Amino acid sequence: MEALLNQIADCIESGKAELNSPFPPELKGKEGAYELTKKALDKKIHPDIILKQGFMVGMTKIGEKFEKGTAFIPNLLLSAKAMNRAMEHLHPFFESGEAKLTGTLVIGTVKGDLHDIGKNIVKMVMKGDGWNVIDLGVKVESKQFLDEIKNHDKCIVGLSALLTTTMMNMEEIINDIKNEFNGTEVFVGGAALSSQFAESIGSDGFFPDPHSFAKHFHK
Numbered sequence: 001m002e003a004l005l006n007q008i009a010d011c012i013e014s015g016k017a018e019l020n021s022p023f024p025p026e027l028k029g030k031e032g033a034y035e036l037t038k039k040a041l042d043k044k045i046h047p048d049i050i051l052k053q054g055f056m057v058g059m060t061k062i063g064e065k066f067e068k069g070t071a072f073i074p075n076l077l078l079s080a081k082a083m084n085r086a087m088e089h090l091h092p093f094f095e096s097g098e099a100k101l102t103g104t105l106v107i108g109t110v111k112g113d114l115h116d117i118g119k120n121i122v123k124m125v126m127k128g129d130g131w132n133v134i135d136l137g138v139k140v141e142s143k144q145f146l147d148e149i150k151n152h153d154k155c156i157v158g159l160s161a162l163l164t165t166t167m168m169n170m171e172e173i174i175n176d177i178k179n180e181f182n183g184t185e186v187f188v189g190g191a192a193l194s195s196q197f198a199e200s201i202g203s204d205g206f207f208p209d210p211h212s213f214a215k216h217f218h219k
């Protein structure tokens, strides 16, 4: 069982989605995360175990390499793609409630801002870390966040902004969220942000990349 889970983690780390994936070339013709996940389910390994000891291990490893500067954004994207492909087998278990997700993250690029490349990477990595991610897209207004929080008890919120002008809109959105849902944690990210800025606008935290964000919730 452990060997199979390690193989799944390795496929996710290296971005090997399925048998026919051309990447990485050294694994050509070998089974990928998709086939191995099916095998694990056939062997009656519980979806929670596959998620935690397969998917999350693979995504954590690629995240650590990214932090050290030995892996880059294309590697993150390939890993996230492999994880998403394998996740297709686990979806029915999460939807039925038989297996449990880490939590719900409501994420969006704030009003006035259309940069979504970073936000989309955060979304993929968090999904790989076992989160149900609700992506509200770009130019998101307070009301859209509030409507979604109402539907998801105990969710956390992630705000993204890349422009110095739209960073300022984060404060208003955080105030609106805290006024209506005081206990809801709101985290922020984006290249021009800092921890000091995040604190000054009442955010619960700033993370420079999705891996430090995901790690924050690991017990």
Ligand code: B12
Pocket: 073, 112, 113, 114, 115, 116, 117, 118, 119, 121, 122, 157, 158, 159, 160, 161, 162, 163, 164, 165, 187, 188, 189, 190, 191, 192, 206, 207, 208, 209, 210, 213
């Ligand atoms: C790609 C790009 C665009 C694309 C966006 C395409 C898209 N779909 O996103 C296009 C061409 C459309 C564009 C438009 C504009 N852009 Co532009 N754009 C960029 C560029 C080149 C890259 C941004 C990017 O995607 N980076 C890569 C991602 C992966 O990094 P990231 O977003 O920082 O995300 C990472 C982290 O920050 C973090 N993160 C991000 N969000 C979150 C959220 C949470 C919760 C967490 C935890 C973490 C997190 O995780 C991510 C992954 O590691 C930057 C310059 C640069 N080199 O950064 C300029 C830049 C951001 N743009 C800029 C500008 C000015 C504009 C325009 C206003 C230009 C114009 N005059 O029209 C418009 C904006 C229009 C608008 N209303 O938004 C300026 C901003 C200057 C400033 N400080 O305000 C920059 C810095 C360029 C420059 N040097 O002048 N842009």
